[in-house]
Structures are given as structure tokens and as C-alpha cells.
Amino acid sequence: QVQLVESGGGLVQAGGSLRLSCAASGRTFNNLGMAWFRQAPGKEREFVAGIGAAILRNTNTYYADSVKGRFTIARDNAANTMYLQMNSLKPEDTAVYYCAAGQGPWIPTTLGNVDSWGQGTQVTVSS
Numbered sequence: 001q002v003q004l005v006e007s008g009g010g011l012v013q014a015g016g017s018l019r020l021s022c023a024a025s026g027r028t029f030n031n032l033g034m035a036w037f038r039q040a041p042g043k044e045r046e047f048v049a050g051i052g053a054a055i056l057r058n059t060n061t062y063y064a065d066s067v068k069g070r071f072t073i074a075r076d077n078a079a080n081t082m083y084l085q086m087n088s089l090k091p092e093d094t095a096v097y098y099c100a101a102g103q104g105p106w107i108p109t110t111l112g113n114v115d116s117w118g119q120g121t122q123v124t125v126s127s
Helices: none
Strands: 003-007 010-011 017-024 034-039 046-050 062-063 069-078 079-086 095-102 114-118 121-126
Touching: 003 069, 003 095, 003 114, 017 034, 017 121, 034 069, 034 079, 046 069, 046 079, 062 069
Parallel strands: 010 121
Antiparallel strands: 003 017, 017 079, 034 046, 034 095, 046 062, 069 079, 095 114, 095 121
């Protein structure tokens, strides 16, 4: 399994920005599809954004409709790190954000496709 550690969460006002980071170690990061999920209080964990493995011909990205146009996912394979740039944040973006590694090179879009989880980082957006 790959070990994942998130950082970059915090408190921000609505309309503000945050950048989350996910540092990976263990299995070959380049071969894995990666994603961000989030879980708000009393709600199920949900997919936010994902990025395919570097070994794929085209490293595609995919976003939940709720964040499309506001969030950008990226990966630095040399640094074994994934990022989530979050702009125009809204109070409904408040949640614990989790970094996730897939079981193969494809983007893990469901909980069942995730092989490893980070410990989570809190993002709070005030109105």
C-alpha cells in the first residue's frame, strides 16, 4: 500500500482559496490514479476530484459537478505529491478532505475503488 499524508487545510472566508497537498510514499506513485474525497458532518464521504496515473497516455482529470470550475487537481510525480487548488470557496465546501490512492492507474471515483486513504485535513469555510 501507499502511505498518504495531507496538509494545507484551515479556516477561510467564503470566496477565498486554499491549496491542499498530499505526500505519498511506499508504492510507485506514478502508477496510481489519485483522488480527493470529502466528508461533511452527518454526510457520506464523496468524490471531489481525481487524476489518472502518469503511465497513462493522457493523464486525465475528473471533477464532481459541485466543484467544477473552482477546484483544480494536479500531481508532481517527481515529488510524489498531489495537490488540490480550491478557489471561490463556499460554506458548503466545509468538510474533512481525504487524499486517496486507487487500485490501479485509473481515477478512483468511488469508495470501493480506493486502496489507501490519508488521515484527512479539515477545511472550514465561513460565510
